[in-house]
Amino acid sequence: MDIPYLTPLPVDMLRRLGIPSDWNFGLADRVRFSELDALGHVNNAAYLSWFENVRLPYLAQARVTDYGPSAPRLVIAELGVRYLKEMLRGEVYVLTARTASYRNSSFQTDYAVFRITDSTAELTCSSRAAIVLRSRDGTGKLPIPDAAIAHFTRVDGATKET
Amino acid sequence: MDIPYLTPLPVDMLRRLGIPSDWNFGLADRVRFSELDALGHVNNAAYLSWFENVRLPYLAQARVTDYGPSAPRLVIAELGVRYLKEMLRGEVYVLTARTASYRNSSFQTDYAVFRITDSTAELTCSSRAAIVLRSRDGTGKLPIPDAAIAHFTRVDGATKET
Amino acid sequence: MDIPYLTPLPVDMLRRLGIPSDWNFGLADRVRFSELDALGHVNNAAYLSWFENVRLPYLAQARVTDYGPSAPRLVIAELGVRYLKEMLRGEVYVLTARTASYRNSSFQTDYAVFRITDSTAELTCSSRAAIVLRSRDGTGKLPIPDAAIAHFTRVDGATKET
Amino acid sequence: MDIPYLTPLPVDMLRRLGIPSDWNFGLADRVRFSELDALGHVNNAAYLSWFENVRLPYLAQARVTDYGPSAPRLVIAELGVRYLKEMLRGEVYVLTARTASYRNSSFQTDYAVFRITDSTAELTCSSRAAIVLRSRDGTGKLPIPDAAIAHFTRVDGATKET
Numbered sequence: 001m002d003i004p005y006l007t008p009l010p011v012d013m014l015r016r017l018g019i020p021s022d023w024n025f026g027l028a029d030r031v032r033f034s035e036l037d038a039l040g041h042v043n044n045a046a047y048l049s050w051f052e053n054v055r056l057p058y059l060a061q062a063r064v065t066d067y068g069p070s071a072p073r074l075v076i077a078e079l080g081v082r083y084l085k086e087m088l089r090g091e092v093y094v095l096t097a098r099t100a101s102y103r104n105s106s107f108q109t110d111y112a113v114f115r116i117t118d119s120t121a122e123l124t125c126s127s128r129a130a131i132v133l134r135s136r137d138g139t140g141k142l143p144i145p146d147a148a149i150a151h152f153t154r155v156d157g158a159t160k161e162t
Numbered sequence: 163m164d165i166p167y168l169t170p171l172p173v174d175m176l177r178r179l180g181i182p183s184d185w186n187f188g189l190a191d192r193v194r195f196s197e198l199d200a201l202g203h204v205n206n207a208a209y210l211s212w213f214e215n216v217r218l219p220y221l222a223q224a225r226v227t228d229y230g231p232s233a234p235r236l237v238i239a240e241l242g243v244r245y246l247k248e249m250l251r252g253e254v255y256v257l258t259a260r261t262a263s264y265r266n267s268s269f270q271t272d273y274a275v276f277r278i279t280d281s282t283a284e285l286t287c288s289s290r291a292a293i294v295l296r297s298r299d300g301t302g303k304l305p306i307p308d309a310a311i312a313h314f315t316r317v318d319g320a321t322k323e324t
Numbered sequence: 325m326d327i328p329y330l331t332p333l334p335v336d337m338l339r340r341l342g343i344p345s346d347w348n349f350g351l352a353d354r355v356r357f358s359e360l361d362a363l364g365h366v367n368n369a370a371y372l373s374w375f376e377n378v379r380l381p382y383l384a385q386a387r388v389t390d391y392g393p394s395a396p397r398l399v400i401a402e403l404g405v406r407y408l409k410e411m412l413r414g415e416v417y418v419l420t421a422r423t424a425s426y427r428n429s430s431f432q433t434d435y436a437v438f439r440i441t442d443s444t445a446e447l448t449c450s451s452r453a454a455i456v457l458r459s460r461d462g463t464g465k466l467p468i469p470d471a472a473i474a475h476f477t478r479v480d481g482a483t484k485e486t
Numbered sequence: 487m488d489i490p491y492l493t494p495l496p497v498d499m500l501r502r503l504g505i506p507s508d509w510n511f512g513l514a515d516r517v518r519f520s521e522l523d524a525l526g527h528v529n530n531a532a533y534l535s536w537f538e539n540v541r542l543p544y545l546a547q548a549r550v551t552d553y554g555p556s557a558p559r560l561v562i563a564e565l566g567v568r569y570l571k572e573m574l575r576g577e578v579y580v581l582t583a584r585t586a587s588y589r590n591s592s593f594q595t596d597y598a599v600f601r602i603t604d605s606t607a608e609l610t611c612s613s614r615a616a617i618v619l620r621s622r623d624g625t626g627k628l629p630i631p632d633a634a635i636a637h638f639t640r641v642d643g644a645t646k647e648t
């Protein structure tokens with residue numbers, strides 16, 4: 001299959017690639033030489049930049065931010081990563097993102113890496129990150145915009161934490 | 163105080179810098195320009211390279227590996243990071259490492275970043291990583307060397323998971 | 325125009341994008357957040373990884389190497405870069421590569437970055453790198469394969485240095 | 487010899503380490519695992535971050551900038567690098583910087599990497615970068631401060647280009 005890289009993929013293409021149906025936002029990329037370490041596989045830190053690559057367009061689509069000059073600061077407070085399979089140079093993968101749950105000014109986002117081959121989409125890495133909306137001047141937290149909460153609930157099936 | 167960078171610090175220097183007494187392995191470093199992102203603070207992925215910087219000498223001192231040609235592969239299976247404070251260019255910090263618990267062929271390692279100023283050592287980031295010892299050919303797991311278990315228990319106060 | 329990313333582009337697409345006719349190998353990519361520095365623009369070091377991204381598939385297509393286990397080591401001996409225009413997050417660019425001249429076991433490769441907008445391909449950065457073929461054991465130099473010299477002359481119009 | 491890392495070294499220590507007498511600004515560092523690529527040696531792009539590491543304190547000491555909010559933008563217009571020797575994990579090196587020549591609003595800076603062993607300082611990489619002082623708003627060039635020209639001439643022996 002011909003996969004358009006670096007662009008949010010239509011949901012039906014995610015399904016045809018074999019990405020599980022609880023992921024509705026994804027984009028394709030390939031492992032670069034500069035992401036390998038001396039062991040010859042993708043270094044554990046490189047995955048965090050990958051999640052950043054999918055998080056930024058995801059947060060724009062979910063209406064959390066427009067990245068404008070007066071947009072809130074989005075700060076990662078906590079993250080967890082599970083490294084399930086090694087990855088090697090040139091491999092094609094799809095990064096996915098969604099929101100699992102939210103509070104007033106913070107939310108839990110999930111990420112996954114699926115290695116794409118002719119026949120399968122194999123989960124190689126998964127991650128969760130807690131994101132907090134802070135004011136530009138750093139003095140306080142800001143509420144999640146209503147449009148974002150609508151997206152979290154409707155598209156991602158996220159729940160409100162109590 | 164004059165801090166020697168990039169070299170494991172004597173325990174009494176860790177104490178004088180204000181590092182809590184449950185950390186016995188640490189080394190000092192400074193934030194580089196290349197570790198900042200467009201927000202002007204240390205990027206979340208850079209911390210993983212910092213933990214790598216302290217993990218490698220820690221694992222050698224703890225006798226887990228000599229990094230020789232027949233040494234086991236040390237694979238990170240899972241990690242968690244808590245980002246507590248932003249960090250900025252030029253700041254001096256001490257990275258610490260220790261082992262919290264172990265099984266037959268895997269162990270849980272803890273890391274912390276302390277920002278050093280004249281008066282305090284301020285915890286800015288903490289992390290836990292699960293490490294697995296794998297054979298070179300990838301076919302199986304290898305047991306933790308006895309000398310490493312001795313170090314884990316005696317120096318780090320690690321406990322065996324059951 | 326719809327540009328396929330991360331894949332060598334057909335020559336007629338290079339022409340339609342406005343890439344000058346002395347470039348016959350190119351691939352498209354986008355600026356990532358992790359490539360920006362604290363000044364908010366692409367850091368000077370990031371361009372070297374970009375040139376690496378285009379060099380690797382270029383050298384395979386030019387038959388210099390198949391990156392197999394017995395392939396020669398390709399070592400960069402010298403490089404020059406001219407930074408003509410700043411680049412910013414999300415910008416689309418085409419990387420190009422070709423060989424300018426060759427000797428027995430070394431050759432001069434040229435690279436360029438073109439920022440792609442609806443109307444133009446704007447040169448933002450150019451580079452030249454001298455590459456040497458070395459034996460695996462590092463003891464000596466290896467000759468450029470005949471198939472590569474044929475590619476250098478026929479496709480790139482490279483000349484032999486005397 | 488005990489070398490203080492990450493701090494500009496006194497000139498007499500540069501001499502005792504074997505750094506040639508035409509270098510008067512240098513700081514020591516060690517190769518990190520994250521700077522290696524899949525070939526197991528320091529990647530060509532990593533050297534550019536090293537030169538950045540020495541350039542920033544050098545430009546402050548030379549009074550080119552105080553990195554304050556109204557300081558000029560320092561833009562690299564062109565650079566050249568000669569890779570003379572491979573470098574490996576854990577190696578200790580001294581980075582050096584100086585200015586070779588200047589015009590009204592631009593100047594040529596030189597850099598070198600010396601691998602330090604017990605007996606020698608071995609040149610492994612050298613570089614030249616042309617730097618331009620630009621106004622914050624990007625509209626024009628700014629003159630080099632007089633104090634910087636005094637430093638360039640007196641300490642570095644730089645000459646004015648005509």
